[in-house]
Amino acid sequence: MHPCTPWRGGTALDTASRLPSPDDLLILLTVARLGRFTAVAETLGTTHTTISRRIIALEKQLGGRTLSRTPRGWELTALGAQAVRAAESIEESLGALRCALADNADPLAGVVRISTVDGFGSEFVTPALVKLQASHPNISVEMFSATRKVSQNRSGVDLEVVVGHADVRTAHAILLGHYVLRLYAAEGYLRRHGTPQVPADLARHCFVSYVESALLVEELGHRSTGLPDPRSSFQATSIFAQVEAVRREAGVGLLPNFMVAGRDGFVPVLADSFERRLTIWAVARPEALRSARVQAVIEAIHAEAAARQEHLDF
Template structure:
């Protein structure tokens, strides 16, 4: 029977697909990781990985071992949750993946409050203009703009948020008046790089008959900065605009978008009290912070 330590190393290699990546995650020398994997393969009499120029890929035997190893991981995390006490403050490390707009404008205050309430808890934000891969344990949970389709993931809707056209007051004063969506064809459009939109919910401009994005980025935060520099007009999160002085919403009565944030995690993690308590606190914090930031725009 494999020890938990062997399975822990196996999981890290499977998720990072390299010995060096696993070594960094485990705080272990890559050569030692390689020796431990070789020893595990000798013990069970089967190869678990195939090495290629792209890294370490699971064999059929390795794929079968993944479920067993992840169940052992869940059991160890559950035991830790019991030993640290269910009613006390949270401890350890939790990593959250989130779209960069949410990560930049919503999560900082939420995480600061959670850290104050749980001083022994280490929190990490992975801000990515893509969906974080939970299966490879890039994060413990993720905030997304669409519910997941993978059956091994569970999710809850956290809150809705709104978006509007926005531009700097300086830009609007020096360019043709915008009285309708049709007028946008006479303006520089700021938005996502079309072929790098990682979720259909972010394709705001497809229904506006705009065939050119003059200033594009795969980052919502970069787009906000372009608007601040009077670059053009684009779709912006209402919760981001309090961080963009001089940028104002346009055509609020004619055009708006509503999207949702979802909290996604492994289905098995729902059995872990520590993760469940953190998920509840995180969802409450995100919901409250989005509402607070959007309320700052009331009447504008």
């Protein structure tokens, strides 16, 4: 019998009992987007055990495995991919129904989980998301700060905003723009220690930057600059701590230009001979990119970066 041919020996109730639960399909869709049961449980307000139990029930109904554990985390099987396409149709239909019941309410609703680098996240991602929520108040945002390369594992987020080289294998990278890092020091520090005139002069100074041993994006650290080893260093995993250290006269810092340019007390160092330009990417897996709210978030961040590109280039 062809798989799409109805079985005439049973009842409609028999057929319905063999169909997977729409709720379980939507759970599978969320697993496909986030990749980790714990992240799904947090998003849906339930437990890891419940998510696991519902996936097992779904696989029993479908008659096969929907997920496969790999070094990258949970990945969809061929059957799982088919089920996810059905789940996306359910999600779209429920969104349309919600709008109809609420008299053309906003169709964008639900949680979007985003991982982003600190500085760009606060200065560009945050205002973009605040503006998006003002237009679409049913979107909820969970934003995580992380200075790292693109995760090759299932990261538990819908979207990663990263800087530097975007090496992706199972996801899509969307260029958001670029920004410039330059050297800065406080006025008081330069009065006491002198202003470097050539790169070699930095060997007599303290250098403020990321903790090299913990840094995953090498372009942000001192070692990749080609500058001489400093007399001493002040290293921090937070760019905000680095900015504050420079402001409080700890040394010469390699800082995002958009965070300090034009601020009182920050003096450019070697402005004519040194700068570093980094690209910014939004990275998401195909399942997440098919989500209307994830697409809306990417568009909002891209628009914010484009509208203020002169601050990034400055």
